Amino acid sequence: MSTDTTASFFDLVLLLEKRSNFYDDTKRYDGLTDEVLQYICAGLNCPDYNLLKSIKTNSYVNAKPVAQPFPLIIYFAGFNGMSYENYQLFDSLARNGFVVAAVSSIGVYPGNMTMDAAGLFEQINDARFVIEHLTKNNTATRAVGLVGYSWGGLASVIMAMAEPDKVKAIVSLDGSEQFSYGNPEDDESLNRIREASFFNPNAVRASFLYLDSDYAVDDDLPDSVYNISDHILGDKWYLKIDHSKHEDFTSLSVVVPNDVGHDVYDAIQQLTINYLSDKLTGTHVFEERIPSKGITKKFSQPQATAPRATDKILLKGLVQDLTTNLPLPYATLGILNKDQGTTTDSKGEFQLPLQDTNVHDTLRISMIGYEPREIYLKDIVPAQKRLRIRLREKSVELKEVGIVEKKLVTKVLGNKTESKFFGGKFAHGDLGSELAIRIKSKGRPTYLEKFCFNISYNTADTATFRVTIYEAKNGLPSQNILTRDILVRANNRTGKIEVDLSEYNIAVNDDFFIGLQWIAGRTTSGIVFSAGFANKGTFYRKASEARWKKYPMGVGFNVTAKY
Incomplete structure (x- = not known):
């Protein structure tokens, strides 16, 4: 209706801030919406996150519902996710005659999902409540389909195991029930779920469609450690979307209008709609409309082979x-x-x-x-x-120090964020791992006076870090320029921590990297450094001789310099 208010993308993300303030009475999340939009913008390489605020959706605020029941789709959001991650899919499902209810990935009170059964069943119980509420109010029919993205895919399949008579169809969008994260800690959490008594794929009676990302272009098999498709006995389909990444299964990959990536998301969206239409309304269009190109739909069943034992x-x-x-x-x-x-x-x-x-x-x-x-x-x-x-101790050749008579400019270089919402951290147990950011050269000798970082979360009773400063080579950290150890004992502190560098006489002439290496402390500790978007990129390596990798957000490391 003309009187309905069109919802913007900002309105959808604002729901996350409202949810966080409602469920967590230990702190306030005011300003979270802007930081989330900056985070999304950084991942999409959009020039200004304010562009995201004004994007209009095809959803409406407080629109009057049609007074008749429709088939119901329950959407399970990804890990700690909410409805904005796939809002375009919801719009399309609604236009095709479905009632859509998005169930956030909240976890057990006070509002954070964890990789355990308790968090999973919190989301599943929320979905059960929604089904009962909407069917009792005659808003939805008893024909129920589930759609889950990533962690939400696992939740949707487990609900179908527990409620085989309620669920008619499942679409898993690159769901966690199918692949391995590759991180030992996360893999262990998933294995505990898969080994639990409630995890029984044979109990699934719903039709099952798994849409997989294309990690290995030449591989026609599900690229996972655990292939749930092998264990579901009923009607099932496995489709791999060629040239797709995990994030392509959300609206966030196409929220900024452009010509890149839309074909992949459009194919995922249409396959989902066609499959649910087949199973819930009997249209019989899914199989005949699978694209002839860009989709791998035939594969040999993987052989059940035990991994080679290693000593x-x-x-x-x-x-x-x-x-x-x-x-x-x-x-x-x-x-x-x-x-x-x-x-x-x-x-x-x-x-x-x-x-x-x-x-x-x-x-x-x-x-x-x-x-x-x-x-x-x-x-x-x-x-x-x-x-x-x-x-063997290294002989150090003392460098000449030029005396500069002119007055030097003092400036803070790097990322000054003190965000409570976004951060970077060291993985559990990885002594020797490092985080660093790149600092741009000022084109003349630059003297480093102070290094600062901000800890937003800390469960450590002891934690010791080494400050590292590297030359930049081919866009990555290269040679460590320090000749003496600079150690920082953070222990259980939070907030800003400053390290005096003036006594070390550190001078740089070109771009450099500065960061921290975790060298001592309880390996089960959790320490999170504030991160933001002023310096777009954190370089990380899991061990002292591992290859460096880059992540889109910059941790809140900065130096006070004179030049």
């Missing part, structure tokens, strides 16, 4: 100074180009878990002020002796 090895040892034999605390050890590594403790001792597949790898041991050393694991692994590794 676990625990490498133990001591790192010492070659001349004095004194132990070297907080030296780093890492497998070259792999996400495996650790640090020595305050006594110079270390333990590094390995597997027999590492036998052909190279272990690199390094410490600021010492020459690094490399050891071929095939020379030491079979013996499994306690290693004594000695490092």
